[in-house]
Amino acid sequence: MRRIALNFDRDALAVMLILGVIAMGTAATSAFSTSATANPVSTARAEPAPAAPMPVNSDGGLVLRSIGEVAKDVPAMRLGTDIVADVDGQTARVTVTQAFRNTSDQWMEATYLYPLPDNGAVDTLKMVVGDRIFEGRIKPKEEAREIYEEAKANGQKAGLVEQHRPNMFRNSIANVGPGETVLVQIEFQAPIQQVAGDYSLRMPLVVGPRYIAGSAKDSGSLSRAALLAGASDIVAPTADPDMVARAGGGLNPVSITVNLDPGFTADTISSPYHAVNVAGEGATRTITLADGAVPANRDFELRWSAAGEAPSLGLFREKHGELDYVMATITPPSAERTGAVPPREMIFVIDNSGSMAGESMPAARRSLLYALETLRPQDRFNIIRFDDTMTQLFPDAVAASGRNIEQAKSFTHSLEAEGGTEMLPALRAALDPCDYDKPVTAADCAAEEAAEADRVRQVIFLTDGSLSNEAEMMAEISQNRGRSRVFMVGIGSAPNTFLMRRMAEAGRGTFTHVGMGEEAESQMQRLLDRLARPVATNLTATVTGGNIDFAPRDLPDLYAGEPLVLLGRTRHLQGTLTVSGLIEGRRWSQTIDLSQGSQSDVVAKLWAYRRIAEVEAERWSGETSYERADESIEELGMAFHLVTSRTSLIAVDDTPSRPEGATLTRDELPLLLPAGWDFDHLFGVQFANRDREPSMREMEKQRQQLELPETSTGYVLTLGLGLLLLLAGLAMAVGHRWERLRSALPLRSLHSQVA
Amino acid sequence: MQAVLTIVQDKGRAASKGGIGRALPLLLCAILLLSGAALTAKALYIPVKAEVAQVLLNRAFDQSLATGAPVKPWSWADTAPMARITVPRLGASDVVLSGGSGEAMAFGPTAMVDDPARRVTILAAHRDTHFLFVRDLKAGDEIVMERIEGTRARYRVNGFETVRWDEFSYPADGGEGVLALTTCFPFDTHTPGPLRRVAWAQRIS
Numbered sequence: 031m032r033r034i035a036l037n038f039d040r041d042a043l044a045v046m047l048i049l050g051v052i053a054m055g056t057a058a059t060s061a062f063s064t065s066a067t068a069n070p071v072s073t074a075r076a077e078p079a080p081a082a083p084m085p086v087n088s089d090g091g092l093v094l095r096s097i098g099e100v101a102k103d104v105p106a107m108r109l110g111t112d113i114v115a116d117v118d119g120q121t122a123r124v125t126v127t128q129a130f131r132n133t134s135d136q137w138m139e140a141t142y143l144y145p146l147p148d149n150g151a152v153d154t155l156k157m158v159v160g161d162r163i164f165e166g167r168i169k170p171k172e173e174a175r176e177i178y179e180e181a182k183a184n185g186q187k188a189g190l191v192e193q194h195r196p197n198m199f200r201n202s203i204a205n206v207g208p209g210e211t212v213l214v215q216i217e218f219q220a221p222i223q224q225v226a227g228d229y230s231l232r233m234p235l236v237v238g239p240r241y242i243a244g245s246a247k248d249s250g251s252l253s254r255a256a257l258l259a260g261a262s263d264i265v266a267p268t269a270d271p272d273m274v275a276r277a278g279g280g281l282n283p284v285s286i287t288v289n290l291d292p293g294f295t296a297d298t299i300s301s302p303y304h305a306v307n308v309a310g311e312g313a314t315r316t317i318t319l320a321d322g323a324v325p326a327n328r329d330f331e332l333r334w335s336a337a338g339e340a341p342s343l344g345l346f347r348e349k350h351g352e353l354d355y356v357m358a359t360i361t362p363p364s365a366e367r368t369g370a371v372p373p374r375e376m377i378f379v380i381d382n383s384g385s386m387a388g389e390s391m392p393a394a395r396r397s398l399l400y401a402l403e404t405l406r407p408q409d410r411f412n413i414i415r416f417d418d419t420m421t422q423l424f425p426d427a428v429a430a431s432g433r434n435i436e437q438a439k440s441f442t443h444s445l446e447a448e449g450g451t452e453m454l455p456a457l458r459a460a461l462d463p464c465d466y467d468k469p470v471t472a473a474d475c476a477a478e479e480a481a482e483a484d485r486v487r488q489v490i491f492l493t494d495g496s497l498s499n500e501a502e503m504m505a506e507i508s509q510n511r512g513r514s515r516v517f518m519v520g521i522g523s524a525p526n527t528f529l530m531r532r533m534a535e536a537g538r539g540t541f542t543h544v545g546m547g548e549e550a551e552s553q554m555q556r557l558l559d560r561l562a563r564p565v566a567t568n569l570t571a572t573v574t575g576g577n578i579d580f581a582p583r584d585l586p587d588l589y590a591g592e593p594l595v596l597l598g599r600t601r602h603l604q605g606t607l608t609v610s611g612l613i614e615g616r617r618w619s620q621t622i623d624l625s626q627g628s629q630s631d632v633v634a635k636l637w638a639y640r641r642i643a644e645v646e647a648e649r650w651s652g653e654t655s656y657e658r659a660d661e662s663i664e665e666l667g668m669a670f671h672l673v674t675s676r677t678s679l680i681a682v683d684d685t686p687s688r689p690e691g692a693t694l695t696r697d698e699l700p701l702l703l704p705a706g707w708d709f710d711h712l713f714g715v716q717f718a719n720r721d722r723e724p725s726m727r728e729m730e731k732q733r734q735q736l737e738l739p740e741t742s743t744g745y746v747l748t749l750g751l752g753l754l755l756l757l758a759g760l761a762m763a764v765g766h767r768w769e770r771l772r773s774a775l776p777l778r779s780l781h782s783q784v785a
Numbered sequence: 786m787q788a789v790l791t792i793v794q795d796k797g798r799a800a801s802k803g804g805i806g807r808a809l810p811l812l813l814c815a816i817l818l819l820s821g822a823a824l825t826a827k828a829l830y831i832p833v834k835a836e837v838a839q840v841l842l843n844r845a846f847d848q849s850l851a852t853g854a855p856v857k858p859w860s861w862a863d864t865a866p867m868a869r870i871t872v873p874r875l876g877a878s879d880v881v882l883s884g885g886s887g888e889a890m891a892f893g894p895t896a897m898v899d900d901p902a903r904r905v906t907i908l909a910a911h912r913d914t915h916f917l918f919v920r921d922l923k924a925g926d927e928i929v930m931e932r933i934e935g936t937r938a939r940y941r942v943n944g945f946e947t948v949r950w951d952e953f954s955y956p957a958d959g960g961e962g963v964l965a966l967t968t969c970f971p972f973d974t975h976t977p978g979p980l981r982r983v984a985w986a987q988r989i990s
């Protein structure tokens with residue numbers, strides 16, 4: 031806090047307006063867009079039409095800035111992007127290479143902002159600027175920034191990777207010569223999602239700057255901040271179908287290769303948004319885009335499932351520094367249900383704020399109607415809808431009788447998307463099992479709760495995640511979740527996955543992205559099926575014969591087919607890990623010998639990343655102070671070579687030994703680039719797009735950054751202190767007077783006065 | 786300071802005469818009273834200044850409205866009223882100063898950004914004086930902004946956002962018109978922190 035305050039006095043208060051343009055790239059692509067949630071989306075799969083599911087939180091692009099006398103910003107042409115993902119068991123190693131070219135005749139600085147999967151951990155930066163290769167080193171954020179600024183001023187080439195938001199990164203490259211080409215390669219670790227035997231890898235495409243954030247009209251654009259804070263009703267842009275048609279294909283080509291080695295024979299490999307080719311046999315497959323390079327106008331997602339029995343156990347280990355790191359994945363058996371499903375209590379919370387307008391609201395309505403169909407008479411349920419106001423359908427959860435269901439359905443049908451988003455009251459109401467309309471006391475309520483302690487209450491949120499005040503939301507969930515489990519269902523093309531996953535984790539539930547159209551029902555069905563299947567509850571993890579702490583400490587409930595992922599570290603890895611819990615009321619346990627793990631070089635980084643997420647969660651729930659959290663994150667980032675909110679990768683003229691015989695002329699560039707990179711192809715695209723530039727610039731939509739001043743006088747504290755001192759002084763003075771009075775007057779006369 | 790010294794001397798003499806036991810409490814008592822009074826006065830100066838300045842600013846604003854040119858609220862002021870914002874539901878009203886300096890913020894909300902061409906206005910003020918009302922703002926609230934040029938714009942609050950001070954961004958093009966009220970967050974603490982609360986409002990016809 032002190033550091034920030036000091037910075038403020040010196041810089042911010044003096045000069046408020048800084049920071050030029052937030053990276054904006056090829057503007058024509060913004061033609062697709064409208065608000066984060068109101069995209070007109072075609073439901074067709076693998077169809078290269080421009081109106082398609084949009085990438086999650088995509089916001090980025092490249093801007094070149096002249097050094098010295100700053101002229102106007104010139105959007106650099108994006109040449110192209112190549113993505114290679116190596117899927118190995120539970121994680122994927124992703125290498126993203128992008129090429130940019132300085133087409134001007136000036137020395138330039140380039141800066142751009144790009145999205146990553148919301149739990150991707152960037153650890154490597156390589157940059158080829160003209161004929162130089164830079165390797166990035168990790169430094170504390172301010173230090174890295176200083177080194178960069180210094181190098182920039184000295185005319186040295188320098189590259190910097192900063193984390194801007196947990197799923198948003200910024201690269202800066204200084205001193206790009208006229209006509210030079212900039213190649214940027216970052217590598218990161220991305221987790222594989224595993225739900226009920228289905229696996230998926232989702233990539234928000236690095237290019238594709240403002241499909242969401244931009245706007246085809248002048249009615250404004252959505253901020254990065256807004257994307258995260260979800261204040262999407264700041265502006266209500268509308269899509270111009272004309273622009274959608276004109277944008278077409280051929281912009282921002284991206285080529286994607288996935289080397290799939292999940293550790294078992296993958297079956298039903300599919301990509302819902304892109305046509306793909308699958309090559310290879312057995313456990314190892316190579317997936318490429320069927321059309322070669324495609325316009326980067328939507329997320330890439332690859333799904334697969336296990337052909338036979340997927341391994342229910344995985345143990346990986348790595349030595350990093352002095353310590354051993356270990357990752358255990360355990361999938362409890364998806365036992366067939368023996369008896370009937372016990373009565374359940376389900377609270378549906380549905381968002382009908384303005385940001386849900388368009389395709390999202392019908393998708394949410396359909397999902398909810400589907401869920402209502404699955405309720406049985408013995409179940410209890412309620413519906414809470416919210417925009418900036420809130421309505422509870424029933425004052426308290428009611429039995430799912432035919433009449434109540436009918437009433438719920440007509441209520442659902444009548445929901446229209448309008449108004450602001452005030453989720454907190456709805457969240458409170460959903461988590462609060464007590465009904466304030468009835469005259470019950472807190473004690474009665476607590477007793478009632480205790481009686482139902484082992485009955486799980488499932489709170490299902492249907493929202494696009496356009497939330498504000500996320501800190502309060504997180505705090506509310508972690509403090510008041512009680513016996514409730516919070517399931518976040520992300521509706522629409524661009525739900526705020528980062529925040530929603532956090533909320534679900536805090537609520538010991540899961541996050542599901544249901545998308546649009548027909549997908550909504552099938553995804554909702556999968557979620558509801560899962561919720562109805564046996565739940566492994568009361569999970570505990572114990573280690574015998576060794577000393578190791580596993581994260582997470584509070585183990586979530588598991589639904590059929592979900593793995594429990596435990597990460598831990600210890601001085602010396604030994605002993606056995608036993609995970610036990612209740613499945614269908616019966617005891618289940620599994621034991622692993624910790625010394626049997628296979629080597630993996632990602633475990634330590636995953637552990638660090640997981641730890642950072644915990645620190646962030648502690649920060650938001652108020653368990654850790656802002657400063658302490660920052661310190662912890664900086665330590666972790668430095669120790670594990672990770673880009674975090676407190677650490678950046680910086681490269682300054684640090685040329686590694688180039689492979690012998692390899693020179694950086696254009697023809698031989700592919701030698702230094704990952705396989706699949708086709709420079710000529712990308713180069714061609716650049717010239718093909720050149721004549722589009724003016725119109726792109728015209729439509730440039732920008733966010734500007736502003737540092738907000740310190741706005742707390744804190745006079746109340748000073749006043750309190752002052753009054754306290756005064757009071758103490760007065761008390762002493764009075765005490766002193768009294769003493770003197772007493773010693774001056776004989777005690778007897780006092781008595782006589784009283785008498 | 787002079788007074789304190791005198792008292793200290795007095796007490797010193799008292800101590801030499803009447804013994805340290807009697808003088809020390811008196812001395813301590815005087816120090817407590819004096820420092821308490823000083824702190825209290827210093828603290829009270831802030832809200833009092835904020836209030837009084839607004840009275841003067843309101844007068845200056847009305848004059849500015851009449852003359853159509855910025856009028857300084859007091860002769861040595863280095864800032865001038867720019868507009869007046871009112872939230873009818875909360876009965877809150879503040880005269881906004883041009884130029885977002887920390888000095889000016891003691892007297893009223895200041896305009897960090899006010900760009901008529903791009904229809905973006907971003908105001909900042911202290912959370913414990915002029916923008917205390919931001920805490921009570923709700924989506925749908927109306928904010929009226931009268932400018933010294935005589936124009937009158939109505940905005941409707943449509944969203945809130947909590948951001949770090951260095952992670953705030955605003956649309957370069959405000960479309961119909963965008964107004965942001967920014968202040969420190971959380972409201973119930975009194976120490977400086979990195980979080981800011983932003984109330985966004987959009988212009989309505």
